[in-house]
Amino acid sequence: MTRRAALLGALAATSPAAILAAPRKARALTRPALSVARPMQANLQAIVRAGEGRRLVAAGERGLIVHSDDDGKSWVQARVPVSVTLTALCFADARVGWAVGNMGVVLLTEDGGASWRKSLDGEAGAQLALQAARALQASGGRTDSGGPAGMLIEEAQRLVEEGSDKPLLGVAWREDGSLLVVGAYGLAYASKDGGKSWQSQMHRLPNPDGLTYYGVAERGGESLLYGEQGLLLRSTGGDAAFTSMASPDAGSLFGAVSLREGPVLLLGLRGRIWRGVSSKRPWNLIQTHVDAALMAGTQLRDGRVLLAGAAGQVLLSRDGGEHFRPLGLRQRFPYTGVAQAQDGALLLVGVRGLLRLPPDELRAALASGGAASMNEKSGA
The missing domain is CATH 2.40.10 (Thrombin, subunit H)
Structure with a gap:
């Protein structure tokens, strides 16, 4: 966030309209979701x-x-x-x-x-962050970003004062049985009992600029935490701390797909896909003809990979994410999620709702993508 954006945000937050809106926002935490006629x-x-x-x-x-x-x-x-x-x-x-x-x-x-x-909600989360910062200061420790605990206390106090105004954007059930939720401005909380109790993780993550986290991906026993401006952190699981990892991209990473064979695909701005096999090998940039952000993906039962984009594109890979080509669909809108049903149907969701491709339509769409070209097979 730029300094100008921060100042404008501060002015907006103290305006009469914002003060009157605050109770309405708080009520959203206690008001049940309304019934929707056409969900x-x-x-x-x-x-x-x-x-x-x-x-x-x-x-x-x-x-x-x-x-x-x-x-x-x-x-x-x-x-x-x-x-x-x-x-x-x-x-x-x-x-x-x-x-x-x-x-x-x-x-x-x-x-x-x-x-x-x-x-959990933002108000309770802010109190957890403040408790963790005070405990760190009492023990004489420092944050994993190298800063003093006093700075962490200031940040946590600001969270308390601002209230529950920041979103969580990612949630992961990790291989060690722990739960991790992450979000805007470096929000991060963990639970070892399935969400019955929570611990703040902000002091344990090397993110001194408070960049936004978009999600967590698992790869061969390690967890990858990705986000804004190419932020990329790595943990070997269990109680092992997250450490900074060389990122392949300076642009934001919005999504990830963990393939059954082991590699992870990181999805970013302007159609960029980064394929990583292990922490000991470099990330490979996968070329696409998409110029909009890729947001989500899934691996189908037959091993093929589908990725969905913010401009309604769907990309198909037949070789474990090494090459992609566009997939033609009967309807397009900005997609934010994708999953395959047990019967083989494909479900895409986004700002206009849900698109379901029955198994026969999905097979036809996959077939229209054609087999990999000779150029793709040769890597040209």
């Missing part, structure tokens, strides 16, 4: 399968969460205790999952997404 035409931000089962869960604006048990043909709206926009989802199994979103909200479900309860 599949609403702004949806994320979609996942609940574990390895048939259930699909999607989430989006004003606390909207819907679930489907027939491969995305019909949907039921879930009971949600907040009305803030939800940005990301993940599940540990068919029943236990989490959603994160605006105002620092974390929601927990234990019935496969049919009902949810609040596990």
Whole structure:
């Protein structure tokens, strides 16, 4: 954020309109999501399968969460205790999952997404950050960014004063069984008991400029935390701290896909894709003809990889993410999430709702992409 943007934001926050709006924003943390007549035409931000089962869960604006048990043909709206926009989802199994979103909200479900309860919000998170900063100062320690604990206390106090105005943008159930949620301006919290209790992680992450985190990806027992301005951190799992990692890109990294074979694809601005096999090998830039940000992706059951973009593009790879080509679809809009149903259908979500490609339509679309060209096979 530039200095000018920060000053304008400060002036806006102290304006009479902002002061009157503050109670309305706070009510969004306690006001249940309203029933939506056409939920599949609403702004949806994320979609996942609940574990390895048939259930699909999607989430989006004003606390909207819907679930489907027939491969995305019909949907039921879930009971949600907040009305803030939800940005990301993940599940540990068919029943236990989490959603994160605006105002620092974390929601927990234990019935496969049919009902949810609040596990954390921005106000509670700010208090956790302040407690952690004070404990660090009392112990004489320093942050993992190298700064004094006093500076961390100042930042945490600012979080408390500003209230729950910052979004969480990523959530990950890590291989060691811990839960990590991350978001704007360096927000990060971890839980070792599935979201029943939380610990601030801001002092443990080398992010001195408070850059935004967009998500977490797993690769061969390690976790990669990615975000704004190419921010890239790495942890070997367990209680191991995240450390700075050389980033392949100076532009923001918005999404990631962890492939079953081991590599990770980082998705960024202007259609850039970075493919990384291990921390000991450099990232490879994958050329595409897309000029808009790529936001999300998934690996299909047959191993092919699909990526979705902010301008409605869908890219297909048949060789583990080494080459991509455009996939023609009957409808295009800015996509923010993608998942494959158990029956093979493809589900894409975004600002205009949900697009479902039945298995036969997906097969036709994949076939229209054609086999890899000789140039692709040779790497030309």
